[in-house]
Amino acid sequence: xxxxxxxxxxxxxxxHALPVVHDILGAQPRARIDWVVEPAxxxxxxxxxGLERTLGCALRRWRGAWWTRATRAEWRAFRSELQRERxxxxxxxxxxxxxxxxxxxxxxxxxxxxxxxxNRTEGAGWEPPARWLCDRALHIAPHTHALDVSRRxxxxxxxxxxxxxxxxxxxxxxxxxxxxxxxxxxxxxxxDKLWPEVDWVALGRCFVAQGWRIAxxxxxxxxxxxxxxxxxxxxxxxxxxxxxxxLGALVDRMGRAQxxxxxxxxxxxxxxxxxxxxxxxxxFPTAWRTGPQTGHGHRHQxxxxxxxxxxxxxxxxxWQQAWMARPNAQGEPS
Numbered sequence: 001x002x003x004x005x006x007x008x009x010x011x012x013x014x015x016h017a018l019p020v021v022h023d024i025l026g027a028q029p030r031a032r033i034d035w036v037v038e039p040a041x042x043x044x045x046x047x048x049x050g051l052e053r054t055l056g057c058a059l060r061r062w063r064g065a066w067w068t069r070a071t072r073a074e075w076r077a078f079r080s081e082l083q084r085e086r087x088x089x090x091x092x093x094x095x096x097x098x099x100x101x102x103x104x105x106x107x108x109x110x111x112x113x114x115x116x117x118x119n120r121t122e123g124a125g126w127e128p129p130a131r132w133l134c135d136r137a138l139h140i141a142p143h144t145h146a147l148d149v150s151r152r153x154x155x156x157x158x159x160x161x162x163x164x165x166x167x168x169x170x171x172x173x174x175x176x177x178x179x180x181x182x183x184x185x186x187x188x189x190x191x192d193k194l195w196p197e198v199d200w201v202a203l204g205r206c207f208v209a210q211g212w213r214i215a216x217x218x219x220x221x222x223x224x225x226x227x228x229x230x231x232x233x234x235x236x237x238x239x240x241x242x243x244x245x246x247l248g249a250l251v252d253r254m255g256r257a258q259x260x261x262x263x264x265x266x267x268x269x270x271x272x273x274x275x276x277x278x279x280x281x282x283x284f285p286t287a288w289r290t291g292p293q294t295g296h297g298h299r300h301q302x303x304x305x306x307x308x309x310x311x312x313x314x315x316x317x318x319w320q321q322a323w324m325a326r327p328n329a330q331g332e333p334s
Contacts (some may be wrong), residue, residue: 004035004091006036010266017093020154034087043251055078057078062075092115092117103116115153123290140153173252181213185268189265197226208238217253217254254267259322269290282305291303
């Protein structure tokens with residue numbers, strides 16, 4: 001089979017959809033899978049096992065300059081590339097009008113279908129036109145984890161059973177940073193998901209007291225300023241600010257760390273996909289929907305928080321739990 005996945009954004013949603021590729025190939029080992037995504041996320045997908053092509057669709061950027069000659073040329077080039085193949089199945093995993101229109105443009109074989117979501121799942125974006133623009137609309141139980149929504153949708157469309165823990169298939173080099181390094185994913189696109197800086201500092205000092213080094217990623221000027229404040233307060237000698245980098249470089253760099261503490265954000269979900277010991281911090285009771293779950297085989301990856309931001313003691317205790325639950329646990333950082 002030749003299969004097209006349409007999942008344009010955002011970063012966390014794209015990460016949550018990655019196990020679909022492994023599932024499909026488990027059911028159809030000779031399947032050839034392409035994926036349409038926003039260009040900023042292509043470096044991530046290029047590190048995912050099992051994909052044949054990624055097609056960059058810059059709808060976010062094009063919307064702001066639709067009338068320009070350059071944008072129209074890029075759109076025509078994308079459409080030409082999209083329609084180069086005929087697909088046996090097109091899976092719109094996003095459920096928005098824009099993703100449904102992209103799926104609709106893709107060509108299918110005489111026996112092929114375009115599949116879309118028939119309903120909204122809790123906390124996810126969904127728009128009614130997505131139901132009518134596809135050939136077959138599939139219903140998913142509303143109270144379903146984001147990982148399971150994509151996996152169940154693809155299984156229902158292609159006629160196989162979901163089994164086992166999710167396999168993300170992200171490739172990264174196996175080198176480790178020198179010493180014991182834990183990355184603090186402190187940034188997010190939503191301010192209400194941030195954890196207080198004073199708590200990051202206190203947590204950093206707990207790690208430093210046990211011989212850890214703190215890596216501080218950044219993806220914006222605001223996050224860069226926060227990195228400088230955190231490094232100064234924790235101690236510059238114990239911190240390693242990371243420069244801005246594309247997602248491919250971030251996957252490689254994060255894969256060399258020995259653990260991650262992070263708020264609910266795309267890079268934090270990458271840590272889950274990489275199988276790193278991880279604590280994910282929530283200020284709202286939504287961890288059931290996007291956070292790591294023991295039911296997914298993530299004993300060494302835990303979510304904390306709920307109705308309010310968790311305390312430093314709660315996060316530190318969760319980290320110790322995750323660290324001891326990791327595969328081949330030996331107790332101390334190495």
